[in-house]
Amino acid sequence: MTSFFKVKSLDEVLGMTQLFSPVGIEELHTRDAFSRVLAKDLISGENLPGFRRSCMDGYAVSAASTFGASESGPAWLTLKGAIAMGDIPDFKLAPGEAARISTGGMLPAGADAVVMVEHTEAVDEQSIEIYKSVAPLQHVIDVTEDFAKGQTVIEKGRLMRPQEIGLAAGLGHTRIRTYQVPKVGIISTGDEVIPVDKTPEPGMVRDINSYSLSALVTQAGGEPVRYGIVKDDPRALKSMCKKALAHTDMVLLSGGSSVGTRDYTVEVLSDLPDTDILVHGISVSPGKPTILAKSGHIPVWGLPGQVVSAMVVFQMVVTAFLHRLRGLSRPVFPVKTSARLSRNLASSQGRRDFVRVVLEQEGHELVARPILGKSGLIRTMVQADGLLEIGEHVEGLEKGSMVDIILLK
Numbered sequence: 024m025t026s027f028f029k030v031k032s033l034d035e036v037l038g039m040t041q042l043f044s045p046v047g048i049e050e051l052h053t054r055d056a057f058s059r060v061l062a063k064d065l066i067s068g069e070n071l072p073g074f075r076r077s078c079m080d081g082y083a084v085s086a087a088s089t090f091g092a093s094e095s096g097p098a099w100l101t102l103k104g105a106i107a108m109g110d111i112p113d114f115k116l117a118p119g120e121a122a123r124i125s126t127g128g129m130l131p132a133g134a135d136a137v138v139m140v141e142h143t144e145a146v147d148e149q150s151i152e153i154y155k156s157v158a159p160l161q162h163v164i165d166v167t168e169d170f171a172k173g174q175t176v177i178e179k180g181r182l183m184r185p186q187e188i189g190l191a192a193g194l195g196h197t198r199i200r201t202y203q204v205p206k207v208g209i210i211s212t213g214d215e216v217i218p219v220d221k222t223p224e225p226g227m228v229r230d231i232n233s234y235s236l237s238a239l240v241t242q243a244g245g246e247p248v249r250y251g252i253v254k255d256d257p258r259a260l261k262s263m264c265k266k267a268l269a270h271t272d273m274v275l276l277s278g279g280s281s282v283g284t285r286d287y288t289v290e291v292l293s294d295l296p297d298t299d300i301l302v303h304g305i306s307v308s309p310g311k312p313t314i315l316a317k318s319g320h321i322p323v324w325g326l327p328g329q330v331v332s333a334m335v336v337f338q339m340v341v342t343a344f345l346h347r348l349r350g351l352s353r354p355v356f357p358v359k360t361s362a363r364l365s366r367n368l369a370s371s372q373g374r375r376d377f378v379r380v381v382l383e384q385e386g387h388e389l390v391a392r393p394i395l396g397k398s399g400l401i402r403t404m405v406q407a408d409g410l411l412e413i414g415e416h417v418e419g420l421e422k423g424s425m426v427d428i429i430l431l432k
């Protein structure tokens with residue numbers, strides 16, 4: 024029997040991300056850097072907060088002055104003054120003294136803790152009673168408690184989430200260096216594939232893949248560039264590949280990845296200058312007939328034409344390469360939930376299966392119902408809340424077992 028594919032494991036293929044490098048760097052205003060990846064360590068130029076800051080409304084004290092204080096035996100302290108927000112206190116606290124302070128105010132010299140106002144009682148204009156002792160630094164943010172001057176606060180390769188944007192702003196970094204957004208060229212192939220604004224004759228299909236793949240590229244942090252539909256003609260496909268390679272950082276071809284009489288992708292890619300076929304076949308289902316080539320420094324994918332397979336391979340394989348091009352230094356962990364499996368599921372050993380599932384709430388539990396349908400049915404992806412992964416060494420899963428579901432965004 025002819026073996027068409029030299030199938031590689033998913034882990035082997037994912038290991039190939041290291042053969043590719045992040046795209047170029049650009050400087051951006053911090054407010055535009057959301058979802059970008061930092062290209063240079065961000066160093067703190069100052070201490071944060073830079074002064075001892077109260078995190079409660081109450082009284083600044085030396086903790087030692089409150090030791091032993093209780094409801095029945097309060098500590099008695101002399102009121103030295105009040106600290107206005109944003110002011111530097113112009114007095115020092117001696118033992119046995121306290122100063123009125125608000126949340127965010129600067130502690131005076133001699134103070135190392137704050138007593139919450141609800142644990143005090145004013146005796147008269149000059150003195151207060153304290154009903155609860157505080158420990159040193161209680162209710163206080165210390166000078167370098169967020170960050171110290173010179174410290175790396177965000178490492179190169181980290182994603183700029185809302186909290187990283189806030190931190191950069193808090194340290195006064197208005198411009199930061201990030202990786203560019205990788206451009207991803209998308210080419211649909213197939214004599215039967217027509218533009219979505221045309222009405223298909225029998226035997227024809229509208230071009231679903233360049234739309235679903237564009238959306239996936241955007242979701243994974245890339246910029247899709249659509250090159251339309253190319254007929255099953257090696258010369259036309261080669262010329263479109265060259266065009267996409269000249270203007271993008273990664274190329275996705277959909278269709279023609281298998282071994283049919285009109286599946287030219289491998290032939291065309293092999294024929295491009297400075298191009299190696301790294302993968303033709305991955306031991307996953309759906310998506311086995313996937314191709315990965317390296318053209319110069321650019322990854323080129325031959326994705327299966329089946330609408331579900333193209334999407335699943337993008338999510339489970341291509342995304343890791345796009346993250347590499349974006350400059351991300353750590354994996355982005357998929358969002359998962361735990362659910363009880365509604366039925367027995369068979370699976371072939373030696374292959375990783377990704378089964379589409381619907382999630383349903385039953386009492387306090389989530390139940391995962393597998394959607395059994397062919398990989399040419401877009402309906403099955405639309406119904407799916409997530410994917411259930413069945414490992415290479417697992418023969419099947421039993422009804423009632425708890426499983427992890429990768430949620431589809």
Ligand SMILES: Nc1nc2c(c(=O)[nH]1)N[C@H]1C(S)=C(S)[C@@H](COP(=O)(O)OP(=O)(O)OC[C@H]3O[C@@H](n4cnc5c(N)ncnc54)[C@H](O)[C@@H]3O)O[C@H]1N2
Pocket residue numbers: 211212213215216228229230231232233277278279280281282283286309310311312326327328329330332398399
């Ligand atoms: N003898 C074998 N045949 C096949 C195998 C195999 O191992 N041995 N694998 C099957 C699997 S699994 C898949 S998946 C497909 C992949 O085939 P291709 O990548 O060559 O894709 P096409 O034949 O071009 O198309 C498959 C299917 O998808 C439709 N299609 C293609 N492009 C689009 C698009 N842009 N939008 C919507 N639909 C699209 C196309 O019309 C076909 O129906 O190979 C199996 N064969």
Ligand code: MOO
Pocket residue numbers: 308309310311312327329331332398399
């Ligand atoms: O990859 Mo194919 O998608 O199993 O139908």
